[in-house]
Amino acid sequence: MIDTKAIRNKILDLAVRGKLTEQLSEDGTAEELFRQIQAEKQALIKAGKIKKEKPLPEINEEDIPFDIPSSWEWVRIIDIAYLTSGNQYPELECGIPYVKVADMNLPENQQEITTSSRYTNNENIGIIPISSIIFPKRGGAILTNKKRLVIRCPIYIDSNTMAMTVYSSDILLFIKWWFESINLGDLYTGTSIPQVNNKDIYPMIVPLPPLAEQKRIVEKIEQAFSVLDIIDELQKKYADNMTVLKSKLIDLAIRGKLTEQLPEDGTAEELYQQIQAEREKQEKAGIIKTVELLPETEELDDSFTIPSNWKWTTLGNVSFIVRGGSPRPIKEYITTREDGINWIKIGDVEKGGKYIYSTHEKIIPAGESKSRRVYPGDFLLTNSMSFGRPYISKIEGCIHDGWLLIHNLFGFDSDYLYYLLSSSYMCAQFTDKASGSTVENLNIDKVKAAIIPLPPLAEQKRIVEKLDEIFKFIES
Numbered sequence: 001m002i003d004t005k006a007i008r009n010k011i012l013d014l015a016v017r018g019k020l021t022e023q024l025s026e027d028g029t030a031e032e033l034f035r036q037i038q039a040e041k042q043a044l045i046k047a048g049k050i051k052k053e054k055p056l057p058e059i060n061e062e063d064i065p066f067d068i069p070s071s072w073e074w075v076r077i078i079d080i081a082y083l084t085s086g087n088q089y090p091e092l093e094c095g096i097p098y099v100k101v102a103d104m105n106l107p108e109n110q111q112e113i114t115t116s117s118r119y120t121n122n123e124n125i126g127i128i129p130i131s132s133i134i135f136p137k138r139g140g141a142i143l144t145n146k147k148r149l150v151i152r153c154p155i156y157i158d159s160n161t162m163a164m165t166v167y168s169s170d171i172l173l174f175i176k177w178w179f180e181s182i183n184l185g186d187l188y189t190g191t192s193i194p195q196v197n198n199k200d201i202y203p204m205i206v207p208l209p210p211l212a213e214q215k216r217i218v219e220k221i222e223q224a225f226s227v228l229d230i231i232d233e234l235q236k237k238y239a240d241n242m243t244v245l246k247s248k249l250i251d252l253a254i255r256g257k258l259t260e261q262l263p264e265d266g267t268a269e270e271l272y273q274q275i276q277a278e279r280e281k282q283e284k285a286g287i288i289k290t291v292e293l294l295p296e297t298e299e300l301d302d303s304f305t306i307p308s309n310w311k312w313t314t315l316g317n318v319s320f321i322v323r324g325g326s327p328r329p330i331k332e333y334i335t336t337r338e339d340g341i342n343w344i345k346i347g348d349v350e351k352g353g354k355y356i357y358s359t360h361e362k363i364i365p366a367g368e369s370k371s372r373r374v375y376p377g378d379f380l381l382t383n384s385m386s387f388g389r390p391y392i393s394k395i396e397g398c399i400h401d402g403w404l405l406i407h408n409l410f411g412f413d414s415d416y417l418y419y420l421l422s423s424s425y426m427c428a429q430f431t432d433k434a435s436g437s438t439v440e441n442l443n444i445d446k447v448k449a450a451i452i453p454l455p456p457l458a459e460q461k462r463i464v465e466k467l468d469e470i471f472k473f474i475e476s
Contacts, residue, residue: 002235002473004228011224012181016207018069020220027210030073033171034208037080041167050082056203068207078202081166081175084128085137085198086157089120096121100158101136104146112149120156127154131169133176135184137162137196143185149176162196174214177221178206227258231470242474243352249470250423254453256307258466265456268311272454275318275411288320294449303425306453316448319406319417323383323444324399327370333363341368342397346382349391354418356380356393363398371398372405379406379414381421383442388430390421404447416460419467420452 014020044050059074068074089098097116108114113134128134132150136142138160149172150163157163164179166172187201188194209217230252238245252258276293283290294314306312315321327333334343340362348359363371374380374393382389384402392414399405406417420426433446455463 002231002470004232004235007473008225008228009181011221012177015217015221016178016181017066018072018207018209018213021213021216023069023071023213027071027212029071030075030208030210033211034073034075034079037168037171041079044167053078053082053202059205063205065205069209071210071213073208074205075208076202077164077204077206080168080171080206080208081164083198083201084126084132084157084163084165086128086159086161086163087122087126088159089122089126089156092119092121095119096127097153097155098158099134099155099161101141101146101160104134104136104144104148109148112151113155114152116155122156126156128157128163129154129165131172132163132165133172133179134161134163135179135196136160139193139195142188142194142196145184147176147179162201164201170211171208171214173218174209175206177218223260227466227470230257245474246471247422247424249467250419251425253463253467254420254423254425255304256310256453256455256459258470259459259462261307261309261459265309265458267309268313268454268456271411271456272311272313272318278410279320291316291320293317307455309456311454312451313454314448315406315450315452318411318452318454321444321448322372322405322407324401324403324405325371326400327363327367330363330400333367333370335362335364337362337364339365341365342395343367344374344380344393344395344397344399344403346384346386346389346402349389351386351389354392356391356395358395359397368398371400372403373397374399374405374407377414379417380404381406381442381447383444383447387434387442388421388427390418392418404442404444411454411457413457413460413464415464415468416455419464426450426452 011020041050045052056076056078059076064074091098096119097113098118098120099113099116100118103109103113103116106115128150130151130153133147134150134155134157135147136144141160151172164175166175182204184196188196189200231249234245234248238248249258279288282288294317296313296317341364342359343361343363344356344359345361349356373396375396376394378393380391380393380399381404382391382402383404429450430442430447433450434442
């Protein structure tokens with residue numbers, strides 16, 4: 001099982017240390033941003049909207065818990081936000097939403113406050129404006145560590161709740177994620193009734209990045225957490241079946257749900273054209289045989305939606321597929337000689353494995369001309385018996401006619417292809433296409449016609465990295 005809570009904590013820890021993003025000179029410095037925030041704070045004080053708090057001591061070396069990038073600044077909460085404690089208000093049938101701690105548990109309020117069953121009005125006295133974060137301030141609810149954004153409309157909060165309102169709305173999301181890295185249970189005072197007060201929060205120091213980097217950090221965190229949310233849901237359903245859990249994750253990956261689509265990757269259509277140019281080059285050079293491509297249509301498949309920079313195509317149009325061969329009678333070619341060639345059989349690999357490392361038998365060199373030579377890195381697919389099982393060869397050898405060789409992967413990461421062909425989507429296609437009277441099998445034409453989602457090459461590599469990382473956690 002994946003400990004997604006621990007992963008979330010680690011991501012937040014890296015984020016607030018500046019280790020999740022690159023520092024760019026064009027971002028400027030947090031010192032410039034801090035001056036802007038102070039100007040906004042002074043404007044609010046001058047307008048009488050907030051009161052002037054007693055300044056706290058400057059931050060010294062002993063206060064700093066870890067190193068941050070040189071373009072960042074350590075600042076205190078009191079310098080970038082103000083706190084407001086809630087109160088008890090009469091409940092009305094209409095008015096401004098009146099939020100209590102229990103409202104944070106509502107499904108609609110898991111990230112931000114969107115609903116409340118209570119309303120009140122206090123002529124704006126004590127109202128919590130947008131660009132705020134609310135959290136429990138009294139009692140056992142503090143230990144739930146809940147923090148919720150106020151970004152839709154102003155609200156009132158009850159006396160068990162506190163709000164932190166940032167002076168600049170631009171920094172709200174970064175401060176929210178920084179605050180998520182803080183355990184409220186470490187802040188409270190009081191023994192009989194735990195309570196968080198202004199004096200517990202105002203002195204806290206925050207690592208403040210330049211605004212542009214804040215936005216990148218928020219984006220990175222939200223992308224990572226969205227994947228972890230998916231994993232949480234899958235683990236609830238398939239906690240007792242690791243095989244199904246892995247299958248569901250692969251299915252999400254080949255739909256573009258686990259990775260970010262980046263403009264610098266280009267498009268799969270561009271990759272497809274590069275593949276065809278390379279294919280034509282190799283055909284002219286006599287490296288591969290000339291084959292007729294299957295016709296491309298605007299919508300090859302509507303089984304699921306893929307990102308706009310991906311492409312539906314067929315496996316045969318983006319790879320070169322040939323069948324293995326068997327010298328007969330095979331017994332006359334089996335040898336134990338040192339110069340024997342590895343004879344790769346389906347029985348040499350286990351179901352669910354990924355790589356072929358060794359063989360039980362070898363054939364004499366004369367058998368090579370009647371078979372098909374493969375090399376380390378070549379991609380193999382079973383086409384009989386347990387058909388449709390993909391493997392990557394780690395050895396040199398020959399394959400019999402129960403294998404298909406998918407090579408010259410001009411635009412494929414072989415590990416991505418492994419995951420793709422392992423997916424339930426592809427397995428369903430292979431099962432549908434399998435033919436044979438007594439033993440079901442796949443022929444070359446049917447494998448070539450298999451419809452696949454093609455991402456840009458750079459994203460293929462990110463998909464592999466993401467799945468490898470997730471599976472490592474699952475299996476640990």
